[in-house]
Amino acid sequence: MVLDNNCSVPDVCASMDVGPTTLRRWIDQVRKEHQGQAVHPGAEGAAGASSQDQTP
Template identity: 45%
Template sequence: MRIRRTFTPEFKLEAASLVLDQGYSILQACRALDVGQTALKRWVDQLQFERTGQSPTMPALTAEQREIQQLKARIHQLEQEKMILKKATALLMSDEFKHMR
């Protein structure tokens, strides 16, 4: 049974940078880093995508895109909390209105 290795976003970024910025071929970088071609090709594609300013659906490689993902998650959380507060306020107001009659 083969053990599945996991790699940090920093490692993936460095690996993809070898291909995109330092002129390594995918095969050369795979051999140098002992990673599979499919994984490295995916990281290279993702880094190219992120460099266009687009946020990936998977965990980001670049620090900027990771920050954007964190901020989007925080916005989503705050929007959920705001909706809960609106509903709670409406419920409280309707109860108070009923007792005023």
């Protein structure tokens, strides 16, 4: 909705009953996927470690 329909983050958050941080993370994930970058769910919240710092 934010990316395709240019809706505001607060409006989408209210309609989906999610917080703005969650929605922004989803938006970032979709943008990375569209750019062909690998996305590792949960990697952003790993106590400051970037995805490059983590071993599989």
